Amino acid sequence: MIEVRGLNAGYGKLQILFGIDAHVEPHKITTIVGPNGSGKSTFLKSLFGLNDIYSGQIIYKGQDITRVPPYEKVRMKIAYLPQTGNVFVNLTVEENLKIAGYVLDKARVKERIDVALSVFPELKKILKRKANTLSGGQRQFLAMGMALVREAEFLMLDEPTAQLSPKLAEVIFQKIIEMRDQFKLTILLVEQNAKRALEVSDNGYMFVSGKVAFAGGAKELLEHEKFEEYFLGISGS
Amino acid sequence: MVLEGAIIYSNLLVLLALGLTLTYITTNVPNFAQGSFAIVGSYIAVTLLRIFHIHPYFSLPFLLIAGAIVGFSTYLILKPLVARRADVEILMIATLAIDLILLGTIGAYSEILSKIVGFTQAKFVFSQLDFSIFGIKGIFFVSIAVTLLLLFCLYLLLYKTKFGTALRASMENPDLAETMGINVEQTRAFSWALSGALAAVAGGLLPFMQEIVPMTGDIIIISIFASSIVGGLTHITGALVGGYIIGLSESLITYYLSSIFGTGFLVYGKVVALVIMIITLLFVPSGIMGINWGKRPKK
Amino acid sequence: MMDILQLILLWFGIYYIVAVSLNMEFGYAGIPNFGKALSVLVGAISVGGILNRLLIWYFGVKGDLIEGSTFAIARMNEIIAAHPLAGIFLLLIAILLAMVVGFVVGMIFILPSAKLKADYLGVTLLAISEAIFLVCVYNLSIIGGYYGISTPDILAFAPGEKRGWIFAGIVLVFAFLSFLFMEKLLNTPYGRVLKAMRENEDVVKCFGRDIMKLRMRTMAIGSAIGAIAGVLYSFYTGNIVANSFTRVEWTFFPFLMILLGGKGNNKGVALGVLAYVIVIVFLDIYKYDIKEIFHIPFEPVWLTYILFGITMLLILYYKPTGLIPERPVKTPPVKRIMED
Numbered sequence: 001m002i003e004v005r006g007l008n009a010g011y012g013k014l015q016i017l018f019g020i021d022a023h024v025e026p027h028k029i030t031t032i033v034g035p036n037g038s039g040k041s042t043f044l045k046s047l048f049g050l051n052d053i054y055s056g057q058i059i060y061k062g063q064d065i066t067r068v069p070p071y072e073k074v075r076m077k078i079a080y081l082p083q084t085g086n087v088f089v090n091l092t093v094e095e096n097l098k099i100a101g102y103v104l105d106k107a108r109v110k111e112r113i114d115v116a117l118s119v120f121p122e123l124k125k126i127l128k129r130k131a132n133t134l135s136g137g138q139r140q141f142l143a144m145g146m147a148l149v150r151e152a153e154f155l156m157l158d159e160p161t162a163q164l165s166p167k168l169a170e171v172i173f174q175k176i177i178e179m180r181d182q183f184k185l186t187i188l189l190v191e192q193n194a195k196r197a198l199e200v201s202d203n204g205y206m207f208v209s210g211k212v213a214f215a216g217g218a219k220e221l222l223e224h225e226k227f228e229e230y231f232l233g234i235s236g237s
Numbered sequence: 238m239v240l241e242g243a244i245i246y247s248n249l250l251v252l253l254a255l256g257l258t259l260t261y262i263t264t265n266v267p268n269f270a271q272g273s274f275a276i277v278g279s280y281i282a283v284t285l286l287r288i289f290h291i292h293p294y295f296s297l298p299f300l301l302i303a304g305a306i307v308g309f310s311t312y313l314i315l316k317p318l319v320a321r322r323a324d325v326e327i328l329m330i331a332t333l334a335i336d337l338i339l340l341g342t343i344g345a346y347s348e349i350l351s352k353i354v355g356f357t358q359a360k361f362v363f364s365q366l367d368f369s370i371f372g373i374k375g376i377f378f379v380s381i382a383v384t385l386l387l388l389f390c391l392y393l394l395l396y397k398t399k400f401g402t403a404l405r406a407s408m409e410n411p412d413l414a415e416t417m418g419i420n421v422e423q424t425r426a427f428s429w430a431l432s433g434a435l436a437a438v439a440g441g442l443l444p445f446m447q448e449i450v451p452m453t454g455d456i457i458i459i460s461i462f463a464s465s466i467v468g469g470l471t472h473i474t475g476a477l478v479g480g481y482i483i484g485l486s487e488s489l490i491t492y493y494l495s496s497i498f499g500t501g502f503l504v505y506g507k508v509v510a511l512v513i514m515i516i517t518l519l520f521v522p523s524g525i526m527g528i529n530w531g532k533r534p535k536k
Numbered sequence: 537m538m539d540i541l542q543l544i545l546l547w548f549g550i551y552y553i554v555a556v557s558l559n560m561e562f563g564y565a566g567i568p569n570f571g572k573a574l575s576v577l578v579g580a581i582s583v584g585g586i587l588n589r590l591l592i593w594y595f596g597v598k599g600d601l602i603e604g605s606t607f608a609i610a611r612m613n614e615i616i617a618a619h620p621l622a623g624i625f626l627l628l629i630a631i632l633l634a635m636v637v638g639f640v641v642g643m644i645f646i647l648p649s650a651k652l653k654a655d656y657l658g659v660t661l662l663a664i665s666e667a668i669f670l671v672c673v674y675n676l677s678i679i680g681g682y683y684g685i686s687t688p689d690i691l692a693f694a695p696g697e698k699r700g701w702i703f704a705g706i707v708l709v710f711a712f713l714s715f716l717f718m719e720k721l722l723n724t725p726y727g728r729v730l731k732a733m734r735e736n737e738d739v740v741k742c743f744g745r746d747i748m749k750l751r752m753r754t755m756a757i758g759s760a761i762g763a764i765a766g767v768l769y770s771f772y773t774g775n776i777v778a779n780s781f782t783r784v785e786w787t788f789f790p791f792l793m794i795l796l797g798g799k800g801n802n803k804g805v806a807l808g809v810l811a812y813v814i815v816i817v818f819l820d821i822y823k824y825d826i827k828e829i830f831h832i833p834f835e836p837v838w839l840t841y842i843l844f845g846i847t848m849l850l851i852l853y854y855k856p857t858g859l860i861p862e863r864p865v866k867t868p869p870v871k872r873i874m875e876d
Contacts, residue, residue: 048416074418082413090409091402098399099406103418150417267655269570269662317853325655326568327852330795333570333788334848340784341841348834455783456670459663466659504674511667515648518660522652 001026001154001186002047007056009046015054016042018210024154025203029180029187031218033194033227034207040190041083043207044156047188048073048080060154075103079152083159086143089132093123093142096131100146109149116145119178137168144175154186155179161193169193173200198222239492241377245446247484248380249275252387252439253457254464254476256308256432261470262408263428264319266328270311270336271461272454274433276343277307278440279449280350283361287354293363293441294379300437308433311335312426319425336455344451359451363444376445383438388477391431395473404428459507460487463514469524478525483510540817542700546772547813549707550765553714554786555793555805557761562791563799563862564722565754566734568658571645571665573786575759577672577778578641579766582634583687584679584776587626591688601677605685616692623690627706627771634763642759643752650748665783672778684777687770707768714761718802721757730754731800784841792844795851798858807859816840 007020016039024030032040045051047058049070058066065073070080087096097116101109117124120141126134131142140160147155157176161169177200179185191197198204204221206214214221221227257271278300285291285299311332318331350358368375395401407414407424414421443449443457460483468479491506521528554576561569588601591608598604616623649660672678679685691699721727729750733740737747770776789812797808819826823836832839851858 071415071418074416080416085410085413088406088409088413091406095402095405099402099414099417099419102399102403146417265655267659314849323852323856325653326562326566326658327856329568329570329655329658330791331849331852333791334845334852336845337784337788337841337848338845341838341843341845344841345834345838348838352833455666459666462659462663466656470656504671507667507670511663514663515660518648518652518656522656 001061002188003057003059004047005057005059007043007046007058008054009042009051009056010054011042011051016210017046020056020207020210020212022205022212022215024186024188026186027180027184028202029176029189029200029218030203030205031189031191031194031197031201032205032207033191033198033221034205034213037209038207039210040207041158042210044080044158044188044190047156048078050080074150077151077153078156079147079150079154080156081143081147081158081160083162087131087134087139087146090130092128092130093134094127096142096146097123097149100149104149104151112149112151115183116148119148119175119182120145136164137171140164140172141175144172144179148179148183152185154188156188156190158190159192160189161191161197169196173197176200194227195222239488241373242446243485243488245374245376245380245442246488247481248384249439249442249446250460250464250484251384251477251480252435253461254468254480255391255473256435257461257465258468258470258473258476259428260308260312260432261465262473263404263425264312264315265325266315266319266332267325267462267470268311268432269329269332269458270339270454271432271436272456272458273336273339273343274304274307274311274436274454275440275443275457276449276451276454277339278304278437279444279453280343280346280358280440281437282363282441282444283358283449284350286363286366287350287358292366293444294375297383297438297441300441301434304434304437304440305430306433307339307437309426309430311433312429336458340451340455343454347451360448361444362448364446367445374445376442379445380442383442387435387438400424400427456507460484460510463510465524466514467517467524469526472524472526475524475526482525483513486510486513539700540821542704543817544810544813546700546704546707547817548810549704549711550769550772551790551793551813552711552806552809553765553768554762555790555797555809556711556714556718556802557758558790559794559799559802559805560718560722560730560761561754561758563794563801563805564727564734565730565751566654567646567661567751567754568654569661569755569758570658570783570787571661571663572762572790573781573783574645574661574665574668575638575642575762576766576769576786577665577669577781578638578759579634579763579768580770580776580778580781581672581679581766582637582763583630583767583770584685586633586637587630588685588687602680602683602685605680605687609686609688612688613692616688616690618693620693623688623693626688627690627767630767630771631710631764634767635760638760638763639756641763642756645759646751646755650751662783662787665787669778669781669783672781679776679778681778684775686775687773689774690771703772707772710764710768714764715802715806717761722802788848789844792848792851795848795856795858798860798862800862801858801860804858804860804862811859 002024004020004022007017008015010016020043032043034040042051046053049068053066057064060076088099091099097113098109101112122138122141123145126138131139134142161172173196176187180187189197198218198221201218204218205212206221214224253271253275257268260266260268281300281303282293282296285296286293314335315328315331318328347358395405403419404424407419407421411421464479464483465476467482468475487506487510490509517524554572558569558572561567588605588608591612592604595608595611597607645664649657673682675681676683691702694702729740733747733750740747793808793812794805796811797806798804819840827836
């Protein structure tokens, strides 16, 4: 689905990623784990085109998208959910869902909103509420629902369970699995909650200091000795 | 009688402050030319009156269009600076420059128009053209009707249309709006056109209650900013609330004080607006609509 | 031709004092003082509103400010004609007075907005300045309003043809003193903190400097210097008409000069002021010829506004750093602050 070759990226003069090679398989969940500051989130931003790419290549469905601007990527059915500010807080839930389908025609938007609500029935009761009154979990549901409305095929999630209770985090993980199975979505996940994330994933990457320290199956990564080394204490949750 | 004038003035201030707030939210530009936008409207109205003998009340739809063009052009001028993410100081200086260009153009035009119609247009009023019902001036009813109508249309646009939702979305978070495929650039240009249109209509009505000279815009700009700031520069409804607070207090407090201290006090109208603005900035910098009324602070 | 040179020198001096003080506020400290005109007006108030009243009281003249001024000034001018030192003394008194008033006004002026973001700050300063200007125009009892009052001729002793040159000389001396003062002041740690504040307020806060106090001090000094220009202008023209202290003339044009010359650079500002003054002096002299030649059907002043407005936009588009860009601050402590 997506192929990254020798990616060097960062913010201005501050290089964060050094020669990343990565491969995201279609219709699977790939999780990137790594300690703080290892460049996980920057990697997602680079894929969506939100920071500076110095060299390297990003191939999506056989097409080079390294220099394609973010709004073009929306039309290529790529969705990126930042960790914060991923919904419009002054709009109602319903308006948020509608705006997510801005580029689609009216009938199609309706159809897609029904789809999103079938995956996130929690949103049905709060359609008329303003997003700034939602809880953290509800906001995350909404943001993911919006990605569904947008007909995303490739979905990048930046720490969707951050600041959520373990119970709620588990619900989010189940939703991510559901989205993969039901809609054949390709999902790229960045998670602090590394252990649990890898348990639900197919493939895993570990980033350390802006470089790939491990690439392979999620199970292998979980059992890898390095995993313990970096995550002892963090993985307990 | 005094209250009548205060309400007329407030209605017009609401229209002007709405435009100012709108463009501030969408492009982060505090527009010092907003007052002159209105005076452009006044001069177009007086031209239509003197040359084509169109009553100013009937030229309002035309002013809407002309004002939109002025607003849109202003945005085109500012666009390279906005795109470059210039500092807000630079954007403010740019609107001061645009204001000066507008002032120069209005001033020059007023003299040309004077030559064409054969008597001076450097200052004029429309009050002699107004009708009256039971001793109440027509402008009282017209300004209320026009303001309500425009507010209603604006409400429909913002809350009942897809474009309106997109407009509100891009006001709040332009980056996120962009990821939804919204053309944020277009919503910005639209807000400037709308701002110009509202200001021009206010400008068409202003001569019914006060004398217009080319410099008038530079004087009312204080009241416009005071309205927007008192209401809350980042809330559209703030312009509404602020417009009435400033409009009513500017007229009523000044009138009250002048009845005590003598008519000399009438020149302090703008000082009243200023004092209210400063009190707001000192105690509630985010304005009245920026206060989280009765809600518990969110995490 | 000599008259033109004299006019250029005179206006250069007056505008340089305004521009160099605005440069400290805006170019160094980043305060968008869109109410600069107020400090110049304060200078005029110090002369017309305070000094004139003192003279009226001193000579025991009857009548209101406008009427009383005329008589008191006539008496004063007689004294100056006989004793040149009295004129110089009067000038120094007026300048001292204006600086004190300017200092206090500058501090109060920014008080409501000293903590606010740049946009609110700029709007508030403009609004305060504009409101006070309007009051001064319509309330005749402050400085004579639109009606105007006369001011003492501090050079009443000098023969007519020399008066202009002497005055230009005095103005240039004060402009040069302002320049020296600013250069000295802004090359101290204080000046560097101001620049740091402009770049990043948080850094300054981290170093334990109070933004509000820094801004107040800056505006106090800036207004005190700006007021000197108001005094010189009031004495030069021989009368004060409140209408002449407009936002366009004393706020917008000084901003234009600074941005043209290069903000944050006092020498660049001098170049900006000179360029503006040369253009405006020649425009003023030849405006009616221009009007005739090009058949302009309106007062040339409007055309000036349009042209200078466009010039400002062009500078912002193509040369935002001005003719002489700001020199980077390279002192080790500041470098360390900026990199942290």
